[in-house]
Amino acid sequence: MANVDLDDRGLLVPCGACGKTNRLAYDTLGAAVRCGHCKAPVPALGVPVEVHQAADFDRIVAKSSLPVVVDYWAPWCGPCRMVAPELEKVATRQAGRMLVVKVNTDELSDLGQRFNIRSIPTLAVFANGREIARASGARSAADIEAWAEQATQAATNA
Numbered sequence: 001m002a003n004v005d006l007d008d009r010g011l012l013v014p015c016g017a018c019g020k021t022n023r024l025a026y027d028t029l030g031a032a033v034r035c036g037h038c039k040a041p042v043p044a045l046g047v048p049v050e051v052h053q054a055a056d057f058d059r060i061v062a063k064s065s066l067p068v069v070v071d072y073w074a075p076w077c078g079p080c081r082m083v084a085p086e087l088e089k090v091a092t093r094q095a096g097r098m099l100v101v102k103v104n105t106d107e108l109s110d111l112g113q114r115f116n117i118r119s120i121p122t123l124a125v126f127a128n129g130r131e132i133a134r135a136s137g138a139r140s141a142a143d144i145e146a147w148a149e150q151a152t153q154a155a156t157n158a
């Protein structure tokens, strides 16, 4: 599975024009970015981000300027395989508006325990560093989008 590189400050994506790596800083995700090398526009990330360390997860959630939709999943879970392509659609359609992050709870069992994930797939929405919604079970991309948007708006208006 293709994955997105990241560091302490942001997501590392190749420029579509020159191939040079650009950093999309977590705290300005969704803002227009131009390649530091050739000045071509660098599009917002349109794929899910797979995290492999709890520290990366914490950093993204704490700093992201966009709402973060988290998918807690595991390789052996059938419904997780059903929801995976739906999340890819969400990531593509909501590029620059939401960030989709995948957490393998077998690999990152400490995160699963910390957030008390009892069944998978579980989806959660984080905004401004805190969890604002959670739902378990597979659902369609359209349902995920509507649910995440509603949660984000409710949190913004609160």
Ligand SMILES: [Zn+2]
Residues within 6 Å of the ligand: 015, 016, 017, 018, 019, 020, 035, 036, 037, 038, 039, 040
């Ligand atoms: Zn470039």
